[in-house]
Amino acid sequence: MFKFPIEGKNVTPDIFAEKSAKEIADLEVWEGNRKRSLGELFDIKNDSSASEEFTIKIEGDVSKVRNIGFRMSMGQIIVDGDAGMHLGEEMSGGAITVSGNAGSWAGSQMKGGTIEIKGNAGNYIGAAYRGSTKGMNGGKVIIHGNAGHEVGCFMRKGLIKILGNVGIFAGVHMNNGTIFVQGTSQGRAGAQMTNGKIILAGYSEDVMPTFTVDDIKAKVKVNGEKIEGPFYRFIGDLADKGKGKLFVSKPKNPYLSSYEKYLE
Amino acid sequence: MTELIVKNGFVYDPLNRINGEKMDISIRDGKIVESVKDKANVVDASGMVVMPGGVDIHSHIAGGEVDTARLLRPEDHVKDVEVKTALTRSGVGYSIPSTFTTGYRYSRMGYTTVMNPSMAPLHARHTHEELSDTPMIDKATYPLLGDWWFSLEHIRDGLIEENAAHIAWMLKATRGYAIKIVNPGGLEAWGFGRNVHSIDDPVPNFGITPREIIRGLCKVNTLLNLPHTIHLHTNNLGQPGNYVTALESMKCVEDLAREDRPVIHITHIQFCAFKGADWGSLSSGAEEISNYVNNHSHVTLDMGQVVFSDTTTMTADGPFQYGLYQLTGNKWVNHDVETETSGGIVPFRYKRSSAVHATQWSIALEIALLIEDPWKILMTTDHPNGGPFTSYPKVMVWLISKGAREKVLSKINKRARKKSLLPSIDRELSLYELAVVTRAGQAKALGLKQKGHLGVGADADIAIYNINPECADPAKKFVAARKAFKNAAYTIKSGQIVVKDGEIVKPIFGKTYWVDVKTSMPHDVNDDIKKKFREYWTVEYENYPIREGFLHSPAPVAVKAGV
Numbered sequence: 001m002f003k004f005p006i007e008g009k010n011v012t013p014d015i016f017a018e019k020s021a022k023e024i025a026d027l028e029v030w031e032g033n034r035k036r037s038l039g040e041l042f043d044i045k046n047d048s049s050a051s052e053e054f055t056i057k058i059e060g061d062v063s064k065v066r067n068i069g070f071r072m073s074m075g076q077i078i079v080d081g082d083a084g085m086h087l088g089e090e091m092s093g094g095a096i097t098v099s100g101n102a103g104s105w106a107g108s109q110m111k112g113g114t115i116e117i118k119g120n121a122g123n124y125i126g127a128a129y130r131g132s133t134k135g136m137n138g139g140k141v142i143i144h145g146n147a148g149h150e151v152g153c154f155m156r157k158g159l160i161k162i163l164g165n166v167g168i169f170a171g172v173h174m175n176n177g178t179i180f181v182q183g184t185s186q187g188r189a190g191a192q193m194t195n196g197k198i199i200l201a202g203y204s205e206d207v208m209p210t211f212t213v214d215d216i217k218a219k220v221k222v223n224g225e226k227i228e229g230p231f232y233r234f235i236g237d238l239a240d241k242g243k244g245k246l247f248v249s250k251p252k253n254p255y256l257s258s259y260e261k262y263l264e
Numbered sequence: 265m266t267e268l269i270v271k272n273g274f275v276y277d278p279l280n281r282i283n284g285e286k287m288d289i290s291i292r293d294g295k296i297v298e299s300v301k302d303k304a305n306v307v308d309a310s311g312m313v314v315m316p317g318g319v320d321i322h323s324h325i326a327g328g329e330v331d332t333a334r335l336l337r338p339e340d341h342v343k344d345v346e347v348k349t350a351l352t353r354s355g356v357g358y359s360i361p362s363t364f365t366t367g368y369r370y371s372r373m374g375y376t377t378v379m380n381p382s383m384a385p386l387h388a389r390h391t392h393e394e395l396s397d398t399p400m401i402d403k404a405t406y407p408l409l410g411d412w413w414f415s416l417e418h419i420r421d422g423l424i425e426e427n428a429a430h431i432a433w434m435l436k437a438t439r440g441y442a443i444k445i446v447n448p449g450g451l452e453a454w455g456f457g458r459n460v461h462s463i464d465d466p467v468p469n470f471g472i473t474p475r476e477i478i479r480g481l482c483k484v485n486t487l488l489n490l491p492h493t494i495h496l497h498t499n500n501l502g503q504p505g506n507y508v509t510a511l512e513s514m515k516c517v518e519d520l521a522r523e524d525r526p527v528i529h530i531t532h533i534q535f536c537a538f539k540g541a542d543w544g545s546l547s548s549g550a551e552e553i554s555n556y557v558n559n560h561s562h563v564t565l566d567m568g569q570v571v572f573s574d575t576t577t578m579t580a581d582g583p584f585q586y587g588l589y590q591l592t593g594n595k596w597v598n599h600d601v602e603t604e605t606s607g608g609i610v611p612f613r614y615k616r617s618s619a620v621h622a623t624q625w626s627i628a629l630e631i632a633l634l635i636e637d638p639w640k641i642l643m644t645t646d647h648p649n650g651g652p653f654t655s656y657p658k659v660m661v662w663l664i665s666k667g668a669r670e671k672v673l674s675k676i677n678k679r680a681r682k683k684s685l686l687p688s689i690d691r692e693l694s695l696y697e698l699a700v701v702t703r704a705g706q707a708k709a710l711g712l713k714q715k716g717h718l719g720v721g722a723d724a725d726i727a728i729y730n731i732n733p734e735c736a737d738p739a740k741k742f743v744a745a746r747k748a749f750k751n752a753a754y755t756i757k758s759g760q761i762v763v764k765d766g767e768i769v770k771p772i773f774g775k776t777y778w779v780d781v782k783t784s785m786p787h788d789v790n791d792d793i794k795k796k797f798r799e800y801w802t803v804e805y806e807n808y809p810i811r812e813g814f815l816h817s818p819a820p821v822a823v824k825a826g827v
Contacts, residue, residue, distance in 0.1 A: 129342060131338040
């Protein structure tokens with residue numbers, strides 16, 4: 001378990017490919033405010049077993065290692081354990097799989113590729129940089145466990161799929177793309193969205209008052225897959241002249257039946 | 265201190281009428297002198313252009329708006345990071361750099377004096393703290409006095425001499441350099457959610473008009489013998505059709521002109537030179553503005569050039585900034601600063617593909633090239649409103665090279681290109697004229713007698729650029745010229761070599777100028793003013809004025825008023 005945060009921007013297939021184990025060991029990382037080499041912190045072994053794609057397998061507790069997969073465009077990273085914050089930030093291709101949990105900001109500003117997290121993840125999944133309005137612009141993030149708040153903040157394209165629960169403000173400022181939540185939502189999903197699709201297949205603590213009910217749909221398509229409803233379909237966020245679509249499960253949210261009178 | 269001699273460069277010193285002559289410049293104890301002994305350190309400027317250090321009359325580098333903008337835009341920081349080195353501190357920011365980075369970046373381009381153009385008196389303390397933390401350059405700041413309650417009351421009551429005494433006190437209290445006026449009357453109206461729409465539109469609760477404010481402060485400026493004129497950001501800034509307001513603002517003080525000397529400076533004229541009824545019909549008012557300025561000598565202007573980039577707008581014009589928010593939907597900040605002024609910040613991206621932005625890009629260049637006398641139109645981008653000051657090298661080559669302008673023209677919105685006057689303008693500023701608009705003219709307009717020139721007695725602030733006018737015409741080799749302006753071969757500040765080949769080699773701090781006005785009328789603060797402070801300000805009067813010791817390196821400019 002590392003004592004200080006590790007800046008792991010060099011841990012990507014793009015940078016490792018064509019390098020020997022020694023060259024990889026010499027790559028620079030930051031441990032807190034000290035420059036170190038990757039070899040001082042990790043054992044690096046070349047695994048000559050055949051693999052179709054260039055693969056980096058990381059074992060051990062890397063929950064304090066940030067930016068694994070930063071800007072990667074190809075290959076695979078397999079984290080056998082927990083990964084730190086900013087996983088796959090700005091990636092444009094390739095795949096990252098994490099057997100445990102990931103920190104906040106996973107998939108931040110990504111443009112392509114896939115991130116799959118078997119455990120839970122933090123806040124700001126697939127989000128824009130703080131202050132920026134340009135969020136995730138492609139690619140896929142799949143989280144088997146729960147995620148935190150502001151998932152998909154300023155998202156522009158791509159898919160975020162959360163099989164567990166989310167916190168508040170899923171899809172805040174969304175400009176396009178798709179967010180699917182199988183579990184519960186703590187509320188305020190789609191706040192300030194201008195376009196895109198959010199599907200809440202579980203219980204949601206509220207629906208923003210600036211969303212208007214539009215229809216009841218029997219099914220909704222997520223990334224080519226048909227999800228069984230029925231869902232209330234809302235349009236919003238009207239406070240931002242938004243044309244986003246928010247699908248909320250009808251059976252899991254009986255309190256929303258009060259909206260049905262507006263559907264006549 | 266040491267002696268230094270800059271040998272053999274092509275010297276451009278318009279205030280002393282030197283136009284590319286090969287000559288030596290001698291320096292001792294931070295000043296330019298007649299000659300130095302043979303033992304002096306030599307800077308070999310052979311084959312290079314030597315100019316006075318750059319002077320910037322209007323650049324937002326410190327104060328309430330600047331700092332709030334820094335807080336607003338972490339994404340502006342992350343994209344532009346300067347790592348700490350053995351000599352320089354770390355810093356961040358593309359359109360609003362942090363203070364140390366600001367100083368270093370100006371110095372690397374050969375700039376040595378920068379004026380912060382907008383300071384709410386209430387924020388003066390903080391503004392000076394930031395300026396004290398801005399290395400490499402000499403600086404000053406202008407307090408906002410055009411909506412200042414005491415001033416508005418004096419103008420309303422016709423008390424010009426009392427106002428003059430009061431303003432002299434305010435300049436000392438805020439350690440300011442000049443009278444800044446922004447959207448006169450409009451900022452006061454903004455406190456009530458309103459604005460003024462012409463120079464004859466009465467200001468709520470005071471019953472005076474912007475015309476009276478401009479004239480009143482112009483008279484005060486003359487009575488006080490201030491080194492700079494009033495510095496005006498006009499009403500209706502950024503509104504289609506506002507070139508009319510700019511003309512009216514210049515006309516309204518025509519009769520106050522004295523002996524062909526300027527009595528008013530209109531800042532970032534590009535934003536005030538819009539013709540047309542709406543954004544769809546926006547066109548350039550450059551011809552009308554240039555025509556007027558060509559025929560009058562009581563006005564100076566600065567450009568406010570637009571650069572195509574992601575920048576940040578910040579002005580004291582609260583209502584205008586709110587309008588920008590409504591236009592863009594961007595995140596925004598807006599202030600009403602107690603009884604003093606207002607302010608607002610909105611990030612803004614200028615795009616080549618936008619007909620409006622491309623027209624704006626063209627307007628400032630048209631004005632700069634149509635005005636015959638370069639002493640009347642100074643180069644700025646109203647940093648960061650039109651673009652970051654780090655784009656000055658780009659703007660400089662647009663002024664000296666038609667080829668450089670055509671390169672940009674070929675990529676801008678077609679409608680704007682068709683309307684632009686630039687294809688029909690062949691004029692290219694000479695290096696001499698460039699020295700005027702980026703240093704000599706700026707220093708002259710500011711009344712900074714020891715800046716902007718290389719004559720004996722001047723401050724030894726010198727920029728040496730790797731451009732050889734005998735080998736290459738910078739108008740043709742404009743890419744190389746731009747690189748030369750970006751990374752000065754040498755920057756000399758107060759007689760010390762501080763930059764070499766675009767790198768800081770000696771970190772230093774400059775001075776902060778302020779005007780110390782002596783009036784014969786006493787201007788001690790009376791009980792009435794103290795009472796008003798208690799009733800209307802959140803700060804007690806005793807804490808308001810800034811002690812001279814508070815400034816890192818104060819440099820008072822002694823002025824004897826005519827009152």
